[in-house]
Amino acid sequence: MTNTMWGGRFAASPSQIMEEINASIDFDKRLWRHDIEASKAHVAMLAATGIVSAKEAGEIAKGLDQILGEMEAGQFKFTRALEDIHLNVESRLHELIGPVAGKLHTARSRNDQVATDFKLYVRDEIAAIDSGLAALQLALAQKALDHAATVMPGFTHLQTAQPITFGHHCLAYVEMLARDRGRFADAAKRLAECPLGSAALAGTSFPIDRIMTAKALGFARPTANSLDAVSDRDFALETLAAASIAAMHLSRFAEEIVLWTSPQFGFARLSDAYSTGSSIMPQKRNPDAAELVRAKTGRIAGAFQALLMVMKGLPLAYAKDMQEDKEPVFDALDALKLGLAAMTGMVGDLEIDAKAMKRAASRAHATATDLADWLVKTLGLPFRDAHHITGRIVALADSKGADLKKLTLPEIKSVEPRVTEDVYAALDPGRSVKSRKSQGGTAPGNVRREAKRWIKRLEKAPLSR
Secondary structure, three states: OOOOOOHHHOOOOOOHHHHHHHOOHHHHHHHHHHHHHHHHHHHHHHHHOOOOOHHHHHHHHHHHHHHHHHHHOOOOOOOHHHOOHHHHHHHHHHHHHHHHHHHHHOOOOHHHHHHHHHHHHHHHHHHHHHHHHHHHHHHHHHHHHHOOOOEEEEEEOOEEEEEEEHHHHHHHHHHHHHHHHHHHHHHHHHHOEEOOOOOOOOOOOOOOOHHHHHHHOOOOEEOOOHHHHHHOOHHHHHHHHHHHHHHHHHHHHHHHHHHHOOOOOOOEEOOHHHOEOOOOOOOOOEOHHHHHHHHHHHHHHHHHHHHHHHHOOOOOOOOHHHHHHHHHHHHHHHHHHHHHHHHHHHHHHOEEOHHHHHHHHOOOOOOHHHHHHHHHHHHOOOHHHHHHHHHHHHHHHHHOOOOHHHOOHHHHHOOOOOOOOOHHHHOOHHHHHHHOOOOOOOOHHHHHHHHHHHHHHHHHOOOOO
16 A cells, blocks of 8 residues: 555555665664654644644643654564655554644645755764764863873874873873863854754744744754755754864874784873783784764765765755665764764773883984084074984984993984083983973973863863864
8 A cells, every 4th residue: 555644646546665775764763762852842833823723732742742752662663664764653643642733734745844854863972972082082172181291102194203291192182172172162153053844845824933943943044045954964064064173183092092002102091991902812902982973974974975975966855865864874973973983981091101101212313403402592493404424423323333322422422512411411302391381381380281271271171172
């Protein structure tokens, strides 16, 4: 038989293949809470405007509450024959209260209904993701405070560059995550327009109050154009774009955890809680949690690209292609939330080997820039001259298989005769980081101040930057 919710125009049932490709209930049933919330707001408005009677609205609201209870208890029976969450709810409502259930769909369409439900869902997910980002920021800021003076090598091109502190490194990610939170907050602001009442594409002739439904659902205002309202998925795309950038940040840190926990680096260790073993090599401790966070970035960025391709060729207004919007969003945001939880756990779990980090910061001529700076400050050389002289001293150290600090004073003087014994203080990694007091620099005092500032801010108001 044809679908009783829309089948009046059709004499025959859809083929099994058509039913298979058309049904979305297998995934959009996730929107059940949002669908009922929007329906309750809609029927309350219909009653307030006299489009349905108060008695009818009461019956519909009571039926929706019963359905909500069934869904919360896991007792609701979804059917693919009814295609989607909207028709499943409406069909069950008809079973409960009879023909009056049909009045719920007055002055609305599944087009504005799904846009509203989806926006409500994405809004909730943004709030959950923001909470997860804030939790990771706090974990990183606390780790930064603990390691404000822990010296490690800083890298460019994955080559030793200059000494920094591990706390400074952690705070770099705190700043990245702050930008991520800003992007999600921006997406939430633009999302805050309610599509409900736009109907199929042209609005409705019924005297509805769209401001009432928007307010009831927590939106700032109704959408201004009914065509745009039902065909817009920018809110999902923007959220996926923000998710992709956030996932990329998680992936970068995950990659560093993989490197740091390797024997070749030996900077850190993850406990059994965030490691796995090998089925054949009993000595292995694999950082699988970090590797999986790194890998999920592909799924999240892929979801953004998938939805972008769905939308790129669609004329106004709604097209069934847009049914393909939900699965990538559901999957990507689930993956991001899981990645945030895993990364927060790993940051707290990470045991830092400060001695190994400091040893590494003493190798590969990490204080060469400090030597050049010393030549500028002490001898008054132009920096380019100091850079050239330092390069010659580094070449001398390389020829002897030694680090800069291991060169004797006569050896250094063979390149620049005016160098004094005081130069060795500049070659110490600990002194190097302490000297970097410029705003945003790695000096331990800077790191402590910034870490405390972030901790205070995050503990006071974790959901705002």
